[in-house]
Amino acid sequence: MIRVLIVEDQKIMQKYFEYIILQNPEFKLVDTVSDAREAVKICNYSAIDLVLMDVQTFHNHDGLTAGKTIKEEHPGTKILVVTSLIDPKVLERAKTGCADSLWYKDHGEDEICDVMIRTLNGEHVFPDVTPNVELNWITSGEISPRQLEMLRLYICGMSYSEIAKKMNCSTSGVRWNFQEMIAKAGYSCKEDLIAAALESKLIVTTLK
Numbered sequence: 001m002i003r004v005l006i007v008e009d010q011k012i013m014q015k016y017f018e019y020i021i022l023q024n025p026e027f028k029l030v031d032t033v034s035d036a037r038e039a040v041k042i043c044n045y046s047a048i049d050l051v052l053m054d055v056q057t058f059h060n061h062d063g064l065t066a067g068k069t070i071k072e073e074h075p076g077t078k079i080l081v082v083t084s085l086i087d088p089k090v091l092e093r094a095k096t097g098c099a100d101s102l103w104y105k106d107h108g109e110d111e112i113c114d115v116m117i118r119t120l121n122g123e124h125v126f127p128d129v130t131p132n133v134e135l136n137w138i139t140s141g142e143i144s145p146r147q148l149e150m151l152r153l154y155i156c157g158m159s160y161s162e163i164a165k166k167m168n169c170s171t172s173g174v175r176w177n178f179q180e181m182i183a184k185a186g187y188s189c190k191e192d193l194i195a196a197a198l199e200s201k202l203i204v205t206t207l208k
Contacts, residue, residue: 001028002049002062002120005042007066009034009058013105017052017082020109034058043070049079050120053099053178055083055090055207063208064090064098080119082112086130086140087204088148089112094126101125133200135193137186140202152203155194156177 004027006017014032026114033039035058040090051070055063066081067079081094081102094102101119103112104127115125132139143151146167153163160178164171178190189194197203 002026002148003030003047005029005039005046005048005051006032007031007034007036007039007051007057007063008054010054013054014183020113024105024113036061036063038044039063040069040073041196043074048074050078050080050116052116053079053081055081055085056204060206064093064207067094068098071100078119080116085201085204086133087202088130089152090204091126091130103128104131106131116205126153135185135196135200135202138145138184140200142184143181147181147205150174150177151181151193151197152205154190155203156205 004021006014006021006029008014008017009123014034016030018029021029030048031042033042036053039053043051051067053063053067057063063083067081070077071079079101081099081100082105083090083102084105086104091102099122101115103115103125104186118125132141135143140148150163150167153166154160158166160174161171164174167174182190182193185193185196187196
């Protein structure tokens, strides 16, 4: 019997994952919790084979940090991150010991079930790239990774000059990249670009 823990703060997704688990006679649903920190506590006193882990959980607690803790303390427990956050940093972090696999919520039930089984069998299943989202006239894939990092740093509170220093370029170069992103996407100002990036979950800065 494969013991499964679901970590998800949205009720509709909780029910969806519970349905998937309960349909398979080889799975046993141990619990469903909304807080990633609670998942760490449960794994400390219950034998869990697979954790379906959201990234942005209750109180914005970080599922990736929880996943890393669980994997360090309980190496036999598999962590499958299932998220709607398309921020490339999420995928990047997941691959650095925070999860065994990662998949996106908008994929179908059959795909997620397949990833669960492959993860339990010892595979590491990660998408090659994050999904694209629309940003007015363009998709997020038309923004370079370097430009996206500049946008992230600005949202995190850095000035153009601080971004330039961190990324080893000129302040005018940072300004030019922002102007290009704004013009390419068809926004009227930097604030509109930032709002779109946050609303689409292309950039996430609220995880604790």
